[in-house]
Structure formats: structure tokens, C-alpha cells
């Protein structure tokens with residue numbers, strides 16, 4: 359059998375290069391069809407939209423379209439590979455949008471010199487889409503980019519590596535802490551990485567009950583503490599008044615390790631110094647901070663999750679971004695705010711506690727999935743993710759005053775993906 363590398367290359371090369379294509383949704387066979395689709399008929403919706411800009415949602419695909427936009431500066435955990443080498447990931451995100459939430463998606467890879475140039479490029483094309491999913495843009499630039507685009511765009515702008523990751527991490531951690539019998543307010547958390555994912559994960563965890571002073575965040579220079587003078591404004595928020603300087607210092611007695619940094623950075627020796635019943639989220643892709651088989655061979659009282667599809671407990675933003683956009687698009691939310699993010703956290707956390715349908719077991723290859731150490735979070739193939747997250751997010755958008763449309767009547771049916 360071919361190894362995974364060759365299988366992955368073959369998967370991307372055939373039957374056609376890449377993973378996604380465009381489909382026509384109207385008849386386009388006859389002269390009559392073309393007279394409606396193109397000249398002269400197309401002039402009619404143009405005139406309508408020129409008079410009433412909101413009609414763009416009525417006569418074009420804008421309302422069900424999300425642009426996945428990257429500059430390739432932090433491609434998974436592979437580093438700054440540049441725009442073109444990020445394209446398989448961005449096409450992958452587009453595939454996931456379509457497969458899981460029936461959202462049409464274009465991947466756009468932007469070459470730019472300055473941050474302003476990137477912001478201007480995205481802001482200038484934003485109106486073509488219903489939403490913008492920023493992807494794999496490195497910290498700290500990602501923070502200013504997202505802020506500027508939220509201010510300038512009339513549609514939701516969401517940096518997936520920040521907020522998608524944070525939402526799924528929070529949902530998984532709430533469940534894992536409960537399974538391990540730990541109190542979120544007392545949990546000592548080590549976060550390896552201080553970039554896009556790390557900062558957003560820790561900020562959202564604090565909103566969910568974690569105490570800021572119980573977080574030890576590390577970057578390539580070690581623990582982020584109050585006596586460092588090399589911290590950007592985002593890292594400074596996590597500067598801990600501590601004498602701890604290394605991962606070894608910080609992880610001693612910790613309840614939780616969140617890795618959003620790079621491969622193989624957590625050794626078995628360090629894992630052994632953590633508290634009883636520790637929780638390890640080794641989320642770096644494609645190679646986690648510690649491999650599950652090594653972690654489980656080191657001690658048997660832990661819960662381990664990774665970002666990968668080939669181990670139990672996949673803590674990955676795929677569990678969030680298709681569905682949070684589904685809800686946001688369906689009520690035409692102007693932004694994706696904290697209320698919508700918390701609603702998504704609760705929906706994901708709750709779904710893991712419910713019994714798993716046979717179709718999900720068949721897709722995941724499991725005989726059984728029961729809420730517990732090897733099943734802290736739903737599988738991406740679970741069709742209930744779409745209905746439960748999108749409906750919670752849509753309701754939160756309405757309740758928080760950012761929705762442009764009422765709660766969708768078709769949400770009372772069970773599978774939103776089938777009916778949108």
C-alpha cells in the first residue's frame with residue numbers, strides 16, 4: 359500500500375487537479391436560456407441592484423459565498439510558505455465549507471508587500487462575498503488585519519486560526535475538564551505558542567471561566583512574563599508575574615497543555631511532571647507537539663487531542679468555521695461577535711454529550727463513540743453540527759442585534775445543509 363504522502367499527492371492530482379470546482383445553478387442550454395442568463399436578460403438584475411444594493415442578495419450568489427483569503431504567512435504549522443504553497447490548504451477550507459455547510463467558497467491567495475496593501479486588497483473585493491474567512495496569516499499582523507477589515511467591511515470577517523480554533527478549543531476543554539473532574543476556574547494552563555491561535559484561544563478560555571493569572575504562555579523565547587521587554591501588545595496581555603522561564607518550569611503541576619506552536623515540542627519527561635489527570639491539546643498541524651501514541655505510552659491518566667483526522671479527539675477549527683458562517687449568512691449578520699462565538703462553544707460542547715448516529719460511526723470507522731476520554735468533541739462528519747451550531751449562532755446574532763434578517767423558518771427542520 360502507498361504511504362500517506364503519495365496517497366495525499368495522488369488525491370490532490372486526480373481525477374482533476376485540486377479539490378473543488380464551480381457548478382452552474384440555472385439552465386444554460388438554449389438561446390432563450392442565454393438571453394436570460396447573459397445579454398440581454400442579465401441587464402435586468404443589474405438595473406435592480408443599481409437601484410437597490412440589497413437586491414444583490416436576491417439576484418446573485420453573494421449571500422451564500424465566503425472568500426477564504428490568505429497570504430500564506432503561517433501555513434498550518436509549516437511556517438511562511440507564501441501564497442501559492444498555501445493554496446491546497448485554502449482549497450481544502452473551501453471543500454469543507456461546501457461539504458459541511460453547503461457554502462460556496464473561493465480561495466484567494468494574496469501576494470503583498472505591506473500589511474496595508476493586504477488590507478486594501480481584501481477590503482476592495484469584500485463586497486463580492488457574503489463573508490470573509492481569513493486563514494493562515496501569522497501573528498502579530500493578523501490582529502491588525504482582522505481589526506481593520508472588520509471596520510471596513512459590511513460583511514462578517516473572521517480569522518479562522520484565531521476564533522475558529524478558540525471556539526473548538528474552548529468546547530473541547532470544557533468537556534475534557536469535566537471528564538477529568540477539574541474546575542475550569544482552578545485549572546493551571548500552559549499554552550505553548552503565542553501567535554494567532556494561542557492569543558485567541560486563551561482570551562476565549564478566560565471568557566469561559568479560566569483565570570488569566572493561571573495561564574503560562576510561551577513563545578520561542580520561553581515564558582511570557584512581566585520582566586520581558588520584547589513583547590508585542592498582544593503577548594503583553596499574558597505577561598505573568600512569575601519566576602518561571604522555561605517550558606519545564608511552567609508545565610510542572612499544570613492541569614492543561616495547549617500546543618499551538620510546532621511539532622514534537624512536548625517531551626515525555628515534561629509530560630510526566632504535569633498534575634494528575636492532565637489534558638493535552640497538541641493542536642499543531644500536521645505534526646502535533648507530542649504524538650498521541652507517545653503521550654499514552656508515557657502515562658495512562660491523560661486526555662489527548664490533536665488537530666488531525668486520524669486520531670480520536672480532533673480539536674480543529676473545521677468543527678466551527680463552516681457552521682458559524684452558515685448561521686451568520688442565514689441571518690445576514692454584519693459581524694461575528696462574542697455572543698455568536700460563545701453560542702458556538704456551547705453548541706459544540708453539548709453535542710459531544712449526545713448519542714452518536716450510526717452514519718457518523720460508519721464515517722469515522724468507530725464501533726462506538728461515547729462522551730469520555732476518547733470522545734470529548736463531535737466528529738466533523740456529524741451532520742448535527744450544522745443544525746445545532748448554525749441555529750445557536752443565528753439566534754445569538756439576532757439577540758445581540760447584529761442580524762439583518764429574522765430567524766430562518768427552515769431552521770426548524772433537522773438538517774440545514776439539506777435545505778439551504
Ligand SMILES: NC(=O)C1=CN([C@@H]2O[C@H](COP(=O)(O)OP(=O)(O)OC[C@H]3O[C@@H](n4cnc5c(N)ncnc54)[C@H](OP(=O)(O)O)[C@@H]3O)[C@@H](O)[C@H]2O)C=CC1
Nearest residue numbers: 434435497551552553554555577578618642643665674675
Ligand atoms: N488544530 C487547529 O485547529 C489549529 C491549529 N493551529 C496550529 O497552531 C500552530 C500556530 O499557528 P498560528 O497561531 O496560526 O501561527 P502564528 O505564526 O501566528 O504563531 C506561531 C506561534 O508559535 C510560536 N512557536 C513556534 N515555534 C515555537 C517553539 N519551538 N517554542 C515555543 N513557541 C513556538 C511562535 O513564537 P514567536 O512568537 O516567538 O515567533 C508564535 O508565537 C500551527 O502549528 C497550526 O497548525 C492553528 C490554527 C488551528
Ligand SMILES: CC(=O)C(=O)O
Nearest residue numbers: 434435519643674675
Ligand atoms: C487547522 C488550521 O487552520 C491550521 O492548522 O492552521
Ligand SMILES: [Mg+2]
Nearest residue numbers: 434493494519
Ligand atoms: Mg489555519
